[in-house]
Amino acid sequence: xxxxxxxxxxxxxxxxxxxxxxxxxxxxxxxxxxxxxxxxxxxxxxxxxxxxxxxxxxxxxxxxxxxxxxxxxxxxxxxxxxxxxxxxxxxxxxxxxxxxxxxxxxxxxxxxxxxxxxxxxxxxxxxxxxxxxxxxxxxxxxxxxxxxxxxxxxxxxxxxxxxxxxxxxxxxxxxxxxxxxxxxxxxxxxxxxxxxxxxxxxxxxxxxxxxxxxxxxxxxxxxxxxxxxxxxxxxxxxxxxxxxxxxxxxxxxxxxxxxxxxxxxxxxxxxxxxxxxxxxxxxxxxxxxxxxxxxxxxxxxxxxxxxxxxxxxxxxxxxxxxxxxxxxxxxxxxxxxxxxxxxxxxxxxxxxxxxxxxxxxxxxxxxxxxxxxxxxxxxxxxxxxxxxxxxxxxxxxxxxxxxxxxxxxxxxxxxxxxxxxxxxxxxxxxxxxxxxxxxxxxxxxxxxxxxxxxxxxxxxxx
Numbered sequence: 142x143x144x145x146x147x148x149x150x151x152x153x154x155x156x157x158x159x160x161x162x163x164x165x166x167x168x169x170x171x172x173x174x175x176x177x178x179x180x181x182x183x184x185x186x187x188x189x190x191x192x193x194x195x196x197x198x199x200x201x202x203x204x205x206x207x208x209x210x211x212x213x214x215x216x217x218x219x220x221x222x223x224x225x226x227x228x229x230x231x232x233x234x235x236x237x238x239x240x241x242x243x244x245x246x247x248x249x250x251x252x253x254x255x256x257x258x259x260x261x262x263x264x265x266x267x268x269x270x271x272x273x274x275x276x277x278x279x280x281x282x283x284x285x286x287x288x289x290x291x292x293x294x295x296x297x298x299x300x301x302x303x304x305x306x307x308x309x310x311x312x313x314x315x316x317x318x319x320x321x322x323x324x325x326x327x328x329x330x331x332x333x334x335x336x337x338x339x340x341x342x343x344x345x346x347x348x349x350x351x352x353x354x355x356x357x358x359x360x361x362x363x364x365x366x367x368x369x370x371x372x373x374x375x376x377x378x379x380x381x382x383x384x385x386x387x388x389x390x391x392x393x394x395x396x397x398x399x400x401x402x403x404x405x406x407x408x409x410x411x412x413x414x415x416x417x418x419x420x421x422x423x424x425x426x427x428x429x430x431x432x433x434x435x436x437x438x439x440x441x442x443x444x445x446x447x448x449x450x451x452x453x454x455x456x457x458x459x460x461x462x463x464x465x466x467x468x469x470x471x472x473x474x475x476x477x478x479x480x481x482x483x484x485x486x487x488x489x490x491x492x493x494x495x496x497x498x499x500x501x502x503x504x505x506x507x508x509x510x511x512x513x514x515x516x517x518x519x520x521x522x523x524x525x526x527x528x529x530x531x532x533x534x535x536x537x538x539x540x541x542x543x544x545x546x547x548x549x550x551x552x553x554x555x556x557x558x559x560x561x562x563x564x565x566x567x568x569x570x571x572x573x574x575x576x577x578x579x580x581x582x583x584x585x586x587x588x589x590x591x592x593x594x595x596x597x598x599x600x601x602x603x
Contacts, residue, residue, distance in 0.1 A: 145371040148405045149279075150319035153272040153310050156409070158264040158587065161271055165412050166587065169267040171555045172236050172274070173595070174583040175419055176229050176249035177210075178562055181569045181576075181599060183232030184211040192227030192347065196220040207257040208593075211570060213600035218254040218358075219351040222304075225250035227347040233423030234562065237551075238278050239285050239393065240426055240527060241464065244417065247300035247346040248273045248307050251353050255308035256592040263589030269311035274414040276323075277303025280371075282413060283399035286391035286459060287382045289334070290467040297332035297349035298381060304353035314361055324366025325356035327377040338470050372401050391466060393459060393527045418528070418551040421562050422495050427460035427473075427528055428485040430546040434532050435489030438544050446491045446509060448536045451516045454486060455531040458521035474521050477514040479503035487513035490534070497564040555584060571601060 143151070161169075183189040193212050200206070200216040207221045208214070210228065215221075226246055229235070235243040248270060256266045281288075281299035288295045302323060309322045329352035337343050360366065371377045372385055378401060379385040387399045420426045431454060438444065461482075462469035477483030480502035488495045491509045525531065529548035535541050553561060559580050566573045579598050582589060597603045 154316040176245040179232030179234035183228035251304035255311040263586040266592035273303040273307025294332035321366035322360035324370035483517035
């Protein structure tokens with residue numbers, strides 16, 4: 142059987158826009174809109190400005206490069222994608238796959254840089270995005286908790302593959318070149334958890350996307366990456382999971398083993414990309430359902446905060462030990478505090494939602510929320526699905542109201558997403574009419590002659 146990288150390369154090289162199901166096209170539009178919104182918000186943060194300043198100073202005078210979003214400065218593909226990815230991370234409006242990866246923060250910056258460099262159409266851009274997401278998420282799916290338990294951050298470790306495949310597809314690389322780009326990513330992938338645990342700041346998807354474009358450029362110029370770099374005896378999975386046999390240290394389902402051969406099963410037919418969900422609130426993804434499910438329970442049953450005796454939620458146990466049970470630095474089943482899962486569940490009860498634009502937890506919080514969070518109990522369970530807590534609200538006189546989340550509450554169509562995140566408009570560095578134009582361009586992206594329009598629309602005065 143062909144190697145894993147070969148199977149992915151052959152599929153991606155042959156993928157056409159016409160092959161994409163309508164719901165895949167819709168999801169590709171959606172993740173693009175989400176990422177651009179996060180870049181716009183992140184451009185106003187200290188971290189975002191610092192990344193732009195670094196690349197602007199380091200790459201001043203670059204000719205024939207591409208554009209750093211919002212600022213409009215020119216840079217190399219890798220430099221612009223780094224700055225754009227750092228702004229996307231700083232903006233906090235990410236998409237999420239299996240809790241610990243955020244594909245759009247690497248794939249969309251890489252795809253936009255590649256599209257601008259090759260004057261790619263909107264349809265070509267969307268095809269590259271879909272290919273990048275599908276490859277990344279299949280490579281990552283069962284392995285994320287095990288990779289985290291070895292001290293690596295799964296976001297950039299897997300994000301580089303999606304970014305490289307998206308860029309390589311948009312650049313028009315052949316099967317051989319795509320195979321090499323994927324293989325080269327195994328040498329360039331990185332991301333470590335100890336820095337933030339010891340007072341530092343992680344280098345995440347920004348570094349991954351810069352390396353992804355390096356991999357694509359090297360492959361295009363004839364650098365051969367190898368054939369069994371993913372599954373081989375000394376390959377990627379052996380290095381990052383400790384073996385190349387599918388043995389798992391941790392998993393979201395409790396399974397101790399998976400199949401490397403199964404990674405490409407149903408490729409192009411069963412789209413894992415469609416499991417990508419949207420983190421519209423700037424909080425850890427596992428808190429999303431606690432906000433909305435709790436809020437909807439209160440709304441539908443007209444439960445007032447003063448009626449609530451306590452709230453109990455059964456959650457997937459891995460969601461309570463971040464980033465990994467191997468060295469958890471955040472225990473969500475401990476004492477409540479601003480920013481904890483208890484806090485977000487309390488917001489659902491008291492405010493029946495959570496603001497899209499908000500101060501960091503602990504600043505100007507409603508006192509009712511801080512009081513309510515003391516009555517929230519988080520119960521780890523090995524039976525609960527990922528992002529699918531069972532929420533029970535115990536009232537003082539009317540009994541118990543319970544709802545089991547599905548884990549799909551934050552999987553939106555393009556129209557749903559555009560409506561749900563419209564509240565970020567006042568926080569953007571652009572007039573609201575310009576943001577509406579970005580939404581309209583994403584909505585009709587496959588009809589756009591040049592995907593670069595999305596980059597230009599983020600630049601004030603362009």
